[in-house]
Amino acid sequence: MSSEAKIRLDRVEKKYHGTSVPAVEELSLDVHEGEILVLVGPSGCGKSTTLRLINRMIEPTGGKIYLDDEDVTTVDPDKLRRRIGYVIQQIGLFPHQTIAQNIATVPRMLKWDKARIAARADELLHLAGLDPEIYRDRYPKELSGGQAQRVGVARALGADPEIMLMDEPFGAIDPITRERLQNEFLRLQAELKKTIVFVTHDIDEAIKMGDRIAILGERSVIRQLDTPERILAFPVDQFVDDFIGAGSTIKGLNFEQLSGLRLGGYPTIRSDQSPQAGLEALNESNKTWLLVVDEQNRPMRWMREGDLQQSTGSYQDEGSEVRIRLNAEDTLFDSLEQMLQSESGSCCVVDRHGALTGVVEMAHLRRAIRRAQVEARRHYEDLEDNA
Numbered sequence: 412m413s414s415e416a417k418i419r420l421d422r423v424e425k426k427y428h429g430t431s432v433p434a435v436e437e438l439s440l441d442v443h444e445g446e447i448l449v450l451v452g453p454s455g456c457g458k459s460t461t462l463r464l465i466n467r468m469i470e471p472t473g474g475k476i477y478l479d480d481e482d483v484t485t486v487d488p489d490k491l492r493r494r495i496g497y498v499i500q501q502i503g504l505f506p507h508q509t510i511a512q513n514i515a516t517v518p519r520m521l522k523w524d525k526a527r528i529a530a531r532a533d534e535l536l537h538l539a540g541l542d543p544e545i546y547r548d549r550y551p552k553e554l555s556g557g558q559a560q561r562v563g564v565a566r567a568l569g570a571d572p573e574i575m576l577m578d579e580p581f582g583a584i585d586p587i588t589r590e591r592l593q594n595e596f597l598r599l600q601a602e603l604k605k606t607i608v609f610v611t612h613d614i615d616e617a618i619k620m621g622d623r624i625a626i627l628g629e630r631s632v633i634r635q636l637d638t639p640e641r642i643l644a645f646p647v648d649q650f651v652d653d654f655i656g657a658g659s660t661i662k663g664l665n666f667e668q669l670s671g672l673r674l675g676g677y678p679t680i681r682s683d684q685s686p687q688a689g690l691e692a693l694n695e696s697n698k699t700w701l702l703v704v705d706e707q708n709r710p711m712r713w714m715r716e717g718d719l720q721q722s723t724g725s726y727q728d729e730g731s732e733v734r735i736r737l738n739a740e741d742t743l744f745d746s747l748e749q750m751l752q753s754e755s756g757s758c759c760v761v762d763r764h765g766a767l768t769g770v771v772e773m774a775h776l777r778r779a780i781r782r783a784q785v786e787a788r789r790h791y792e793d794l795e796d797n798a
């Protein structure tokens with residue numbers, strides 16, 4: 412077994428009692444240590460069943476599941492579940508227990524002493540973005556949906572499990588709170604580096620949360636398993652393409668930073684140069700717009716030939732003001748957003764002093780998209796050749 416497989420499913424099958432078709436059929440899958448692997452697929456395809464097989468809430472009818480090379484069927488289920496945090500959509504907080512007691516469920520089972528349990532509960536509340544002074548003695552009904560969901564995550568982290576199983580954890584939450592919870596969780600994961608299997612039916616959530624995504628069809632058959640970038644750049648078949656839906660190219664722009672682009676020259680003049688110099692710079696290029704920068708090379712205004720011809724040379728209220736400047740760490744998606752808003756159809760990239768480092772144009776994005784598609788296709792061709 413590869414040493415990086417924290418969880419391995421080997422031809423796992425689950426046929427529920429009294430059913431003829433398995434909910435999960437011959438599923439083989441490695442989950443790498445420290446990654447978020449997302450299981451995504453249409454309703455009823457077997458995502459929750461797969462998750463519950465991992466912590467033995469249900470037993471497989473075929474195949475093997477290993478944690479750290481150990482066959483889970485040989486491990487006491489209670490012990491197993493203490494190593495694995497489990498978060499579900501309905502949270503399942505105990506209504507008659509305080510938030511601190513809820514969070515300390517597993518540490519209590521492990522018979523930690525009182526002081527250690529209390530300290531851990533406070534630590535987890537902090538981690539989940541809730542002030543212990545305010546929340547530790549409250550009851551679940553005194554929380555908003557988003558707060559309760561944070562408590563659910565905190566409880567699953569109770570005894571610092573190596574593995575987290577999360578079943579639509581942010582499903583029943585309004586879109587704004589949901590996005591906040593997703594971001595908070597990703598920040599937390601960057602620190603904690605748990606091995607996480609995350610179930611959702613929402614492809615956008617999968618793209619956002621997953622280091623890798625397994626797109627499942629009926630009976631949990633894997634249709635494509637890869638990084639979000641590669642799935643977006645190269646859906647392997649019509650099922651995956653349909654499941655991703657419209658806008659995959661645009662979504663893919665989120666995965667590349669502007670630092671990865673090779674930005675060519677752009678016609679520019681300093682604000683102490685004459686409009687005539689601007690006209691010459693513009694004519695030497697094949698561009699429609701010229702950029703006026705200040706003495707520190709900070710972009711100020713976009714100007715066209717007509718603007719320069721009428722310019723007083725002060726460059727005040729002439730052409731179109733540069734309002735937004737992006738940094739090398741911003742994404743191609745950010746730049747697209749700005750290009751669509753900018754009259755020039757382009758977008759300035761600056762360093763941390765605000766000095767111009769390049770101008771992104773639509774052609775750069777087209778090239779980047781093409782490159783990602785070619786690389787992804789080549790990757791799959793190589794896989795086929797090596798098979």
Ligand SMILES: Nc1ncnc2c1ncn2[C@@H]1O[C@H](COP(=O)(O)OP(=O)(O)OP(=O)(O)O)[C@@H](O)[C@H]1O
Nearest residue numbers: 427428430434453454455456457458459460461612
């Ligand atoms: N206890 C059960 N007994 C019999 N069949 C079941 C049981 N639980 C689930 N199933 C069936 O197994 C299949 C997979 O269900 P599962 O809940 O794993 O799907 P899912 O992909 O998580 O769906 P959803 O996104 O709607 O939650 C479904 O056809 C479901 O009806």
